[in-house]
Amino acid sequence: MNPDPAQGAAPGKKIEGRSLGRIAWNRLKRDKVAMAGGYTIVFLILVALFAPLIVKLLGGPPNEFHQDLIDVNTLAPKGGTGISGDHLFGVEPQNGRDIFSRVVYGARISLLIAFLATLLSVVIGATLGVVAGFFGGWVDSLISRAMDVFLAFPLLVFSIALAGVIPDTAFGLSGDTLRIALLIFIIGFFSWPYIGRIVRGQTLSLREREFVDAARSLGARGPYIIFKELLPNLVAPILIYATLLIPTNILFEAALSFLGVGIRPPTASWGGMLSDAARFYTLWHFMFFPGMAIFITVLAFNLFGDGLRDALDPKSRR
Amino acid sequence: MFRKKRVLVASTAVLALALTAACSGNSDSDSDSSSTKAEFNAALTKVVNPSDKKGGTIRLANVGDWDSLDPGETYYGYSWNFLRLYGRSLLTFKTEPGEAGNELIPDLAEDLGVPSDGGKTWTYKIRKGVKYEDGTEVKAADVKYAVLRSTDKETFPNGPAYFEGFLNLPEGYKGPYKSKGVNTDQAISTPDDYTIVFHLKQAFGGFDYFAMLSQTVPVPEAKDTGANYKQHVISTGPYMFDTNNLGKDFSLKRNPNWDAATDPLRKALPDRYEVQLNVNADDIDNRLLAGDLDLDVVGTGVQPAALGRVVGDPTIKAGTDNPSIARLNYTSINGNVAPLDKIDCRKAIEYAWDRTGYQTAYGGPLAGGDPATSVLPPFIPGYKKVDPYPVSAPTGDEAKAKEALAACGQPNGFETNIAYRSERPKEKAAAESLQQALGKVGIKLTLKPFPQGDYFSQYAGNPGYAKTNKLGLVVNSWGADWNDGFGFLSQIVDSRVIRATGGSSNISVRDPEVDKLLDQAIAETDNAKREAYWSQIDQKVMDDAFIVPGIVSKSLLIRPKNLTNVFVSQAYNMYDYLSLGVK
Numbered sequence: 001m002n003p004d005p006a007q008g009a010a011p012g013k014k015i016e017g018r019s020l021g022r023i024a025w026n027r028l029k030r031d032k033v034a035m036a037g038g039y040t041i042v043f044l045i046l047v048a049l050f051a052p053l054i055v056k057l058l059g060g061p062p063n064e065f066h067q068d069l070i071d072v073n074t075l076a077p078k079g080g081t082g083i084s085g086d087h088l089f090g091v092e093p094q095n096g097r098d099i100f101s102r103v104v105y106g107a108r109i110s111l112l113i114a115f116l117a118t119l120l121s122v123v124i125g126a127t128l129g130v131v132a133g134f135f136g137g138w139v140d141s142l143i144s145r146a147m148d149v150f151l152a153f154p155l156l157v158f159s160i161a162l163a164g165v166i167p168d169t170a171f172g173l174s175g176d177t178l179r180i181a182l183l184i185f186i187i188g189f190f191s192w193p194y195i196g197r198i199v200r201g202q203t204l205s206l207r208e209r210e211f212v213d214a215a216r217s218l219g220a221r222g223p224y225i226i227f228k229e230l231l232p233n234l235v236a237p238i239l240i241y242a243t244l245l246i247p248t249n250i251l252f253e254a255a256l257s258f259l260g261v262g263i264r265p266p267t268a269s270w271g272g273m274l275s276d277a278a279r280f281y282t283l284w285h286f287m288f289f290p291g292m293a294i295f296i297t298v299l300a301f302n303l304f305g306d307g308l309r310d311a312l313d314p315k316s317r318r
Numbered sequence: 319m320f321r322k323k324r325v326l327v328a329s330t331a332v333l334a335l336a337l338t339a340a341c342s343g344n345s346d347s348d349s350d351s352s353s354t355k356a357e358f359n360a361a362l363t364k365v366v367n368p369s370d371k372k373g374g375t376i377r378l379a380n381v382g383d384w385d386s387l388d389p390g391e392t393y394y395g396y397s398w399n400f401l402r403l404y405g406r407s408l409l410t411f412k413t414e415p416g417e418a419g420n421e422l423i424p425d426l427a428e429d430l431g432v433p434s435d436g437g438k439t440w441t442y443k444i445r446k447g448v449k450y451e452d453g454t455e456v457k458a459a460d461v462k463y464a465v466l467r468s469t470d471k472e473t474f475p476n477g478p479a480y481f482e483g484f485l486n487l488p489e490g491y492k493g494p495y496k497s498k499g500v501n502t503d504q505a506i507s508t509p510d511d512y513t514i515v516f517h518l519k520q521a522f523g524g525f526d527y528f529a530m531l532s533q534t535v536p537v538p539e540a541k542d543t544g545a546n547y548k549q550h551v552i553s554t555g556p557y558m559f560d561t562n563n564l565g566k567d568f569s570l571k572r573n574p575n576w577d578a579a580t581d582p583l584r585k586a587l588p589d590r591y592e593v594q595l596n597v598n599a600d601d602i603d604n605r606l607l608a609g610d611l612d613l614d615v616v617g618t619g620v621q622p623a624a625l626g627r628v629v630g631d632p633t634i635k636a637g638t639d640n641p642s643i644a645r646l647n648y649t650s651i652n653g654n655v656a657p658l659d660k661i662d663c664r665k666a667i668e669y670a671w672d673r674t675g676y677q678t679a680y681g682g683p684l685a686g687g688d689p690a691t692s693v694l695p696p697f698i699p700g701y702k703k704v705d706p707y708p709v710s711a712p713t714g715d716e717a718k719a720k721e722a723l724a725a726c727g728q729p730n731g732f733e734t735n736i737a738y739r740s741e742r743p744k745e746k747a748a749a750e751s752l753q754q755a756l757g758k759v760g761i762k763l764t765l766k767p768f769p770q771g772d773y774f775s776q777y778a779g780n781p782g783y784a785k786t787n788k789l790g791l792v793v794n795s796w797g798a799d800w801n802d803g804f805g806f807l808s809q810i811v812d813s814r815v816i817r818a819t820g821g822s823s824n825i826s827v828r829d830p831e832v833d834k835l836l837d838q839a840i841a842e843t844d845n846a847k848r849e850a851y852w853s854q855i856d857q858k859v860m861d862d863a864f865i866v867p868g869i870v871s872k873s874l875l876i877r878p879k880n881l882t883n884v885f886v887s888q889a890y891n892m893y894d895y896l897s898l899g900v901k
Binding site: 073 | 600621623626627678681682683685713741746750751753754764765769
């Protein structure tokens with residue numbers, strides 16, 4: 001009698017081999033907090049994608065003035081906030097722009113910049129990290145020192161200066177497109193060492209493992225080993241750190257817009273709205289809604305990122 | 319005892335009130351209320367809380383750093399107002415509320431200047447017995463030295479440059495530090511210790527305004543330390559420096575060598591003045607409202623955050639004043655950028671801009687100002703109403719704008735850029751308002767923020783840069799050095815001040831006829847005739863449509879609760895700092 005592998009399972013259920021990804025997914029699904037974060041992220045992405053539609057139904061053009069809703073003497077919206085059926089989050093003081101529409105459009109800018117900047121830093125960080133870890137020697141020293149330099153950089157100061165001196169038309173781009181590209185570049189280009197260091201460390205330990213030695217002794221060359229043996233094992237840490245980098249980048253973009261070097265007015269961005277609201281700090285609604293938008297987005301990405309890490313790498317939990 | 323005093327004060331106040339009412343010939347029904355009751359705008363026309371009580375400390379705060387405490391370099395109205403506590407210029411403005419505040423009166427000098435040689439030579443007599451804080455007497459040579467040192471723009475880069483522009487100084491003269499021993503009698507001569515004579519290159523009828531500048535406050539040559547003099551300015555006024563931590567705070571105490579007999583102007587009531595620098599603007603408003611602070615020394619009014627609180631509460635509003643300021647927040651229309659080289663395209667903008675929106679951008683009718691129809695503010699002597707672009711609604715006249723667009727061959731509008739200073743939220747709001755209003759008639763504006771430090775030298779004010787980058791509109795602002803047509807117009811409508819290297823406040827007005835009118839006005843020594851020119855120039859500039867006039871500023875000032883003799887000086891457009899006392 002051969003032992004039946006199905007014996008331990010519940011009757012009537014077919015046994016299937018579960019991949020690592022499948023296991024992780026099942027773990028993630030059980031983590032309610034992480035899933036709540038995930039659903040929020042999906043919701044935010046949908047909001048950003050369908051912003052024009054949402055605004056058509058529930059708001060108005062984000063840059064349209066409604067000065068009839070403003071008390072000219074105090075600059076505040078009539079009735080304090082201007083919250084009504086037409087303006088769900090009220091209107092801005094002074095010019096009466098609809099805050100709901102601007103928050104919705106702000107999601108586009110925030111998410112676009114955060115995603116693409118993260119992508120950029122992941123690409124640079126993973127490439128250089130693997131190269132440094134795999135080849136070692138002077139290549140490693142060079143890249144590692146470069147990472148040290150980038151990490152020691154007074155990033156905020158530098159990005160303010162860089163964003164300030166770039167002209168209105170450069171690299172064949174102009175207007176908002178140029179500003180978005182510039183922000184993606186600044187944020188992405190300076191946060192790659194965070195990913196780079198992790199990847200380099202992982203690569204260092206992986207390349208000494210038996211399966212890499214085995215591949216090498218079978219005659220595999222560098223590129224094969226990197227792509228077929230190392231990278232699949234690096235996907236988990238890269239994914240985790242990318243998810244955790246996104247909220248940092250959202251905050252960084254908001255900070256730059258707050259300081260006036262981000263997206264140019266009148267295009268709506270959350271950081272820029274906060275900056276406008278600071279002058280009117282006595283009007284709670286102007287700061288509250290963009291602030292909440294940033295808060296919820298960052299929280300959602302952090303919770304989801306934490307859950308993802310737990311799911312992919314259960315050993316790190318405790 | 320105490321009560322008796324109060325009654326006395328109140329009755330003098332009523333008397334003063336009755337007198338002013340009688341003078342102005344208006345019989346307000348509320349004139350029976352005593353002046354102790356606070357009223358909105360009370361300090362504009364009368365002295366609030368008149369008193370002669372001595373003693374106490376006046377606490378002031380400045381949102382930024384003082385530009386310079388040195389009378390030779392400082393270039394802010396608030397500083398000129400405050401400086402009179404520790405320095406005496408030849409002339410100054412009358413310390414009275416209302417229009418009288420614009421009148422020049424002698425301070426260190428015995429009388430106004432006496433012109434001769436058709437306005438090319440101006441003579442002043444100096445009071446005898448005026449002493450520095452160390453007891454030495456002020457001589458005419460000290461005034462001459464003070465004026466000469468102020469012309470050294472390498473040592474004092476920020477001060478006004480009127481004297482070196484007009485005085486007949488020797489060729490290549492660089493001030494007493496670098497051009498030591500050079501005879502400067504051809505520019506300023508001192509025939510005796512109490513007479514000073516200014517010799518000009520060209521006739522200038524308004525020289526008395528130069529004699530009002532803080533640069534004529536005497537500086538003893540022996541105590542002058544050049545750029546470091548601001549650390550301890552030698553006082554000629556009733557107060558002298560006690561402590562001075564540059565960039566942080568300073569305080570003034572009584573000057574024992576000041577003699578009231580030589581000084582009919584100053585009441586010198588408080589014992590001390592304490593000034594804090596670099597204080598958060600919102601914090602200043604809150605402390606003023608709480609009474610923990612007496613004055614925001616800069617005198618530009620409340621921040622938007624406090625506005626709702628002040629205007630919304632009638633009792634708080636009653637404790638505020640709302641003076642107009644000689645500052646025009648306007649927008650230049652750059653005729654170098656197509657299609658704005660055509661006058662009809664410029665006129666389309668003149669009709670289309672939203673008067674109410676522009677006003678709201680700067681803070682509304684109270685904290686912002688009144689929409690202007692021309693460059694000259696109403697309270698400048700010689701002002702006449704000029705309104706070449708009447709509109710159907712305060713939000714702009716679309717019909718007339720479209721007519722003008724059709725006349726200039728752009729019936730569907732055009733695209734151009736608007737520059738503003740990125741650090742100034744009000745200018746950003748103004749640019750956004752113009753973008754909205756002009757967008758309605760098809761003129762598409764793109765916003766271009768620039769750093770304010772290089773705004774005039776490298777970007778918007780640099781004709782080459784503005785042209786290649788198509789800056790068709792430039793948000794601009796101009797405050798007169800004093801309330802007079804020359805002070806207000808010369809720097810913003812004279813095309814000859816535009817330099818190819820940038821740096822000029824005039825960005826757009828290029829009209830040889832305007833230049834000619836200015837020359838005629840400057841040479842005119844008869845006041846009435848000179849003043850008639852200003853309105854003529856105003857009309858011509860507006861006809862050329864080079865300037866969107868925007869708004870004439872107003873500020874909402876929180877009247878100090880604990881001080882006496884509070885009134886707004888029309889010359890400085892803020893509370894007069896010479897007469898204040900502590901309750």
